[in-house]
Amino acid sequence: KQEVTQIPAALSVPEGENLVLNCSFTDSAIYNLQWFRQDPGKGLTSLLLIQSSQREQTSGRLNASLDKSSGRSTLYIAASQPGDSATYLCSTDSWGKLQFGAGTQVVVTP
Amino acid sequence: KAGVTQTPRYLIKTRGQQVTLSCSPISGHRSVSWYQQTPGQGLQFLFEYFSETQRNKGNFPGRFSGRQFSNSRSEMNVSTLELGDSALYLCASYLTDRDSTEAFFGQGTRLTVV
Secondary structure: OOOEEEEOOEEEEEOOOOEEEEEEEOOOOOOEEEEEEEOOOOOEEEEEEEEOOOOEEEEOOEEEEEEOOOOEEEEEEOOOOHHHOEEEEEEEEEOOEEEEOOOEEEEEEO | OOOOEEEOOEEEEOOOOOEEEEEEOOOOOOEEEEEEEEOOOEEEEEEEEEOOEEEEEOOOOOOEEEEEOOOOOEEEEEOOOOHHHOEEEEEEEEOOOOOOOOOEEOOOEEEEEO
């Protein structure tokens, strides 16, 4: 059974600092890994999707890496802004069923 | 291009009642999945539908059921509601089946059982 873990559970940084969010998973037989952002009481917004054959994906200030052999993914957010404050969730996709971590709650202070 | 639409956004029901939630996927998407999100359990998979067929089911009691229509819209039903069913219910749509593809989520339906 896939177990997805996100560390740390919470993170507070001053504006401008780079963010590093970690995700680990136990079963490397995944189709892809996807990072999401969730604002309080809202749905999930897709940030980046990394296919199982890829090592990383980039979109603007966001970069995500994937190392299937070690069961790890890292989301980097450069030059953080207060608007980046949210909960960030990673998920692995195995046959159409997403398995989520508990998320990392991020607060970026002005 | 419209996103995933879930209705209603908020619901308050009494224990023992039943409820139906609706999800309209992105146009052209044929796969729909449902998830329950609670503070204690996080996001948990309920079921997945593709072309009106349920392909995958999570570990939820039989009170939770769903279906998908020919236009890919999906509904989930919860019968005999319990206080513990209070949660944010999220629907995700996918472009294709089984391919490595991106999941897009709706804003969710907040269900409160009193």
